Amino acid sequence: MNTWSNAPLSLAASHNFPPYSFLDEEGNLSGIDIDITNKIMKLSEIQFFIELKPISRIEYLIKNKKVDAVITTTPHITETISNSMWFSNSLYNTTLSLFINSKNKEILNQKLSYNKVCQRTGFLNGSILTSPEFSSTSFIDVRSVNYVSQLVDLLTLGRVDCVIAEDIAFIYQAKEMKKQDQVLLIKEITDRDIFIGLQESLVKRRPELPLKIDKAISELHKNHAIDDIIIKYLQLPLKKAN
Template sequence: MMSVNTWASTPLFLAASQNFPPYSFLDKNGNLSGIDIDIAYKIMKLSDIQLSIELEPSSRIEYLIKNEKLDGVITTTPHITETLSHTMWFSETLYSTTLSLFINPKKKEIFRQQLPYQKVCQRAGFLNASILTSPEFSTTSFIDVRSVNYVSQLVDLLSSDRVDCVIAEDIAFIYQAKEMKKQNQVLLIKEITDRDIFIGIQDRIVKKYPELTNKIDQTIKELHKQQIIDDIIIKYLKLPLKKAH
């Protein structure tokens, strides 16, 4: 952990979600890769803040932060920040994702009948630990809910008609469908809610190095000003997001 008098001299230990492309994952050579990783390294380069990033399962990240084994997290997992919000500082927004409703395109005509979504989407697929807060949808809105650990499993469920719809983050879901060569078997039908992605730092670190938070936020603003974050996201989006009409 950070133990010297200047925070620029020693790494800030952060975690990111394990095996969650295109946000954070290991590439074919075993190197850290993804939108969150690239953004974090850009922050490191522009601000002279040293970062050490490790990939961990969501439940493990929460445990490590609670037990002060990590300095912070680059979060795409809402339940982590909601659980630990009283012990962490959160940065300016890095970018936003959209939680969306997907169907198999061959069922598009059913959805065009303007029936309530719960009538035609009785079997729904979700990612474990996903939090759905929407006046229109909740996990209890559906007769049958299939929860899985990986986005690739959601793609399989939808493409094989084992669920009527999937609720997932659009960037991750379409990226994975493209990787599996099943992009023609999924269709974004409705955007449900947006989520902000940011860096969370333990309060104990912030109290020890109060200048750290301002440095991170100023660097994030500069990345937005130069459109560097947009360029990073575009690099990983191999398929344009198309919404059904």
């Protein structure tokens, strides 16, 4: 029988957030974070299970210690939560980027500031923009939506001038919607590292977990296994303005 010292870890990941974590057509857990976590835990010989939850629910579960760990794909892990968690070495890096509709590429030749080009801008709800150039108050009209697919529609239908989004998620969704030729990445704003976070109370009970997890991450980086997983989900390079 399992005891508190060897019980399977309960991990939470964002629901319906392709290509990071989602249910495939057969109802199976899939995505970059799911595949990476599976490899980490297999190498570490750690028993675990993953549940997909809305971000607000994940925050509640972490605060109330009802989940052992989280895969921090997005910037939704608040400072309050992060103060009570141990974070692994970086799994990989994502970039928050600025996108325009490709039909407006000629705007770039006018050498206008991005704030003037992007009067109306789309964001994903819960996104945290930390950049010396931009903030959520830099734009006249900010449209916040719940899903990346909605950001793609806002931009391609001309309802916003620009979108600020994580490049991996946005390009993936544009490809899924067959609209990748209508979006253009024009500026990389800021980078983010992705981690696995464990409750500090769990780490105190099972101090071997951080060592096992970080060792497995190093091994996966050495073998380029994480890069291979990301490439599997993003088969084409990003389209970026010259």
